[in-house]
Amino acid sequence: MAKATKQSDRVQTLERIIAHLDTQYEQGIACTHPDTGVLVSDGEYDALRRELQTLNPQSTLFETATASQLESAVAKVVHHPPLTSIEKASHEDLAVQQQMLFKWLRGADDPAVAEAPAGELFADALPDDLITVDGMSYDGQPVVYSPDRFYAAYKLDGVAIALYYEQGKLVRAGLRPRDGINGEDVTAQVRYVAGVPDKLPKKISCSIRGELICKLSDFEKVQAELADEGEKLRANPRNHTAGGIRQFKNPEKTARMRISFIAYTIEALDHPPYKTEIERARWCQETLGIHYIEPQPFRFENLQAMEDAVPTLDFEVDGVVIGVNDLEDQEQLGRHGDPRTGNPKGKIAWKFREEEATPVIRDIQWQTGRTGKIVAVAIFDPVRLAGTNVTRATLHNAGFMLRNQITIGSTIAVRKAGKIIPKVTGVIAGQGEPQFPDHCPACKAKTQLQQGGTEEMLELVCPNPDCSAQNVHGLCHYLSTFGVVGLGESRVRTMVEGGKVATHADFYRLELEDAMECGLTERQSLLALAAVHMIPAPDKMKNEELGIAIATARQSKKQVPLWQLFAAFGIEAAGKSAGKALEDHFSSFDAIRAATVQQLIEVGDVGEKTAETVSSYLSTNAAAIDDLLNYVEPQSPKTGLLTGKNFCFSGGFPEGKRHWEQRVEELGGKCSGSVSKKTHYLVAGTASGSKSEKAEKLGIPIIDTDELQKLLQAGS
Ligand SMILES: NC(=O)c1ccc[n+]([C@@H]2O[C@H](COP(=O)([O-])OP(=O)(O)OC[C@H]3O[C@@H](n4cnc5c(N)ncnc54)[C@H](O)[C@@H]3O)[C@@H](O)[C@H]2O)c1
Numbered sequence: 211m212a213k214a215t216k217q218s219d220r221v222q223t224l225e226r227i228i229a230h231l232d233t234q235y236e237q238g239i240a241c242t243h244p245d246t247g248v249l250v251s252d253g254e255y256d257a258l259r260r261e262l263q264t265l266n267p268q269s270t271l272f273e274t275a276t277a278s279q280l281e282s283a284v285a286k287v288v289h290h291p292p293l294t295s296i297e298k299a300s301h302e303d304l305a306v307q308q309q310m311l312f313k314w315l316r317g318a319d320d321p322a323v324a325e326a327p328a329g330e331l332f333a334d335a336l337p338d339d340l341i342t343v344d345g346m347s348y349d350g351q352p353v354v355y356s357p358d359r360f361y362a363a364y365k366l367d368g369v370a371i372a373l374y375y376e377q378g379k380l381v382r383a384g385l386r387p388r389d390g391i392n393g394e395d396v397t398a399q400v401r402y403v404a405g406v407p408d409k410l411p412k413k414i415s416c417s418i419r420g421e422l423i424c425k426l427s428d429f430e431k432v433q434a435e436l437a438d439e440g441e442k443l444r445a446n447p448r449n450h451t452a453g454g455i456r457q458f459k460n461p462e463k464t465a466r467m468r469i470s471f472i473a474y475t476i477e478a479l480d481h482p483p484y485k486t487e488i489e490r491a492r493w494c495q496e497t498l499g500i501h502y503i504e505p506q507p508f509r510f511e512n513l514q515a516m517e518d519a520v521p522t523l524d525f526e527v528d529g530v531v532i533g534v535n536d537l538e539d540q541e542q543l544g545r546h547g548d549p550r551t552g553n554p555k556g557k558i559a560w561k562f563r564e565e566e567a568t569p570v571i572r573d574i575q576w577q578t579g580r581t582g583k584i585v586a587v588a589i590f591d592p593v594r595l596a597g598t599n600v601t602r603a604t605l606h607n608a609g610f611m612l613r614n615q616i617t618i619g620s621t622i623a624v625r626k627a628g629k630i631i632p633k634v635t636g637v638i639a640g641q642g643e644p645q646f647p648d649h650c651p652a653c654k655a656k657t658q659l660q661q662g663g664t665e666e667m668l669e670l671v672c673p674n675p676d677c678s679a680q681n682v683h684g685l686c687h688y689l690s691t692f693g694v695v696g697l698g699e700s701r702v703r704t705m706v707e708g709g710k711v712a713t714h715a716d717f718y719r720l721e722l723e724d725a726m727e728c729g730l731t732e733r734q735s736l737l738a739l740a741a742v743h744m745i746p747a748p749d750k751m752k753n754e755e756l757g758i759a760i761a762t763a764r765q766s767k768k769q770v771p772l773w774q775l776f777a778a779f780g781i782e783a784a785g786k787s788a789g790k791a792l793e794d795h796f797s798s799f800d801a802i803r804a805a806t807v808q809q810l811i812e813v814g815d816v817g818e819k820t821a822e823t824v825s826s827y828l829s830t831n832a833a834a835i836d837d838l839l840n841y842v843e844p845q846s847p848k849t850g851l852l853t854g855k856n857f858c859f860s861g862g863f864p865e866g867k868r869h870w871e872q873r874v875e876e877l878g879g880k881c882s883g884s885v886s887k888k889t890h891y892l893v894a895g896t897a898s899g900s901k902s903e904k905a906e907k908l909g910i911p912i913i914d915t916d917e918l919q920k921l922l923q924a925g926s
């Protein structure tokens with residue numbers, strides 16, 4: 211009795227945890243354990259599901275594709291046929307995972323192999339060209355399978371979607387829902403997804419299914435743009451994609467998310483000109499021109515080679531899908547559970563394994579960041595994980611260390627999957643009271659433990675506003691916001707530690723001798739000054755020329771856009787977009803400085819907390835800002851004949867895009883990187899591609915630089 215109760219408690223707990231994780235997964239936010247707040251890896255998640263499957267195979271949780279509790283009010287697309295999931299071969303023990311695959315191979319093989327009685331697989335009567343997996347056995351027999359029976363394709367780690375075409379035209383698109391049937395309608399958003407054509411080259415009706423992903427090269431750009439705007443970075447491409455496609459209020463925002471589509475199946479096409487998965491992929495690529503994930507004939511030994519090749523791909527994958535190549539045979543195998551919405555028996559997903567190592571912490575390094583948070587990094591002897599040597603990993607925050615009792619000498623579990631940054635998931639042995647430094651490693655101020663959002667988020671912070679580490683990071687942020695290149699963290703630190711730079715204004719007062727007193731050579735010092743004064747191509751200039759250029763630059767104040775100056779301060783949660791909103795609203799820096807918290811809140815895009823932080827920053831640093839204004843002059847937005855007009859430039863311009871943008875801005879016009887309903891003109895240069903198409907669709911006038919010149923002259 212007691213045992214049964216314990217088991218049903220565990221079942222309930224598992225159902226609660228899995229539903230919580232599925233909801234986060236669907237929302238595209240980090241998947242964290244509901245009780246501990248610690249990140250849950252896919253492998254750990256899969257293990258929870260397996261545990262539930264063993265304890266209660268009848269759990270209602272298995273009746274739907276996911277247990278997400280996300281209730282979405284948006285319109286739905288009814289999927290026909292339903293969008294299902296795939297059974298998985300996944301286990302922390304490789305031998306067990308292989309047995310899962312072998313069992314499936316046997317069951318899905320040609321009837322002559324699948325139904326052969328034990329011991330007869332090698333009898334002469336059976337097909338003699340079977341492929342044997344060396345040294346492996348399943349159910350007491352050698353592992354064999356029919357050649358050409360199966361295909362293998364990478365399993366894309368993205369967001370599943372079905373596109374519906376009628377007579378060759380895109381009419382609907384819906385995400386994969388928990389019930390497999392009623393998916394969120396993203397028809398408006400997919401028009402901004404790369405690789406989703408509005409029209410097919412053939413007037414066919416069908417449903418093309420695949421994954422929305424953010425290519426790794428695009429993801430880098432997304433992160434750089436977010437960093438630029440002072441926004442929070444995304445945890446990974448999949449989470450970014452899941453959130454990025456759900457732009458229900460402003461579908462055109464999807465364009466900025468840089469999402470792409472890759473297909474993996476086509477459904478509901480009458481008289482398909484293909485019979486196998488491999489033929490279907492080729493037809494989709496070659497005839498429809500749609501990127502299809504490439505299937506190849508399955509060979510067990512190739513699984514490792516496919517995993518080894520992952521670093522060469524420009525998108526994230528989390529395994530290999532293996533399926534029956536002949537589409538009719540695949541269909542005939544049927545489904546697990548519900549005959550419509552159950553997972554297909556003709557496919558299995560081989561999940562790449564997360565590798566785990568258990569090193570002993572030799573040392574813990576503490577580092578203070580720009581906002582004063584002090585993070586702990588565990589240092590250990592090199593361990594080999596997913597193809598790389600790992601010697602350090604972050605210990606997240608003070609709350610994590612306290613909860614897990616992590617200290618020097620503790621044996622920790624470190625996991626890594628593919629390209630993902632190694633992660634400490636827990637402690638194995640040698641627990642001990644963590645020691646937090648009493649003093650900031652940089653400025654020696656007394657540290658504080660500070661509650662984050664939840665108890666799990668307990669942070670160690672340096673409360674000293676003059677902390678050198680915070681200061682170095684803050685000064686670097688200031689320079690990089692203005693696009694200063696050639697003056698990186700180590701040079702800035704040298705000058706801060708040498709006592710020559712403490713405030714933004716100090717950069718502009720810095721003399722050659724000052725920099726040299728910090729230990730830089732004459733050349734290094736000149737290059738540092740040239741960077742501050744933004745002298746173009748300084749490394750091509752001789753010392754003497756550089757000296758003259760710097761002296762000339764010093765004579766006038768630097769003119770900087772108001773919003774950029776504001777963003778450069780690095781005020782928490784107030785970056786580029788807050789700067790632009792404030793600039794729009796107040797038009798002058800003096801007006802922003804004079805504004806009350808209440809007046810700041812009235813600005814769209816500025817919340818109460820941000821308004822308070824901004825106001826307190828501006829008053830606390832009033833003297834330093836006055837000082838800085840001796841050297842830089844914030845440029846209020848121009849007003850002129852183009853005020854209120856939005857421009858977008860696309861393609862190449864011999865004079866450079868920036869040249870034209872500046873001229874538009876001088877007359878009060880605004881320039882943005884993407885076309886939306888608010889755009890008044892698209893200025894097309896050479897090879898202006900998708901933006902022109904979009905402008906055309908939205909009925910926005912497309913002009914060339916001759917026509918722009920006329921607008922500018924009318925304005926001047
Ligand atoms: N870390 C967590 O807490 C957490 C939480 C929820 C889900 N997850 C992850 O998500 C998975 C659960 O999602 P699921 O059950 O829908 O499975 P899944 O999304 O991992 O796999 C099934 C899907 O794979 C996609 N797919 C990609 N490439 C394909 C190809 N070449 N051919 C066919 N289909 C392809 C299809 O969209 C299909 O629906 C878990 O296994 C886990 O890894 C993790």
Ligand SMILES: [Zn+2]
Pocket residue numbers: 578650651652653654655672673674677678679680
């Ligand atoms: Zn400090």
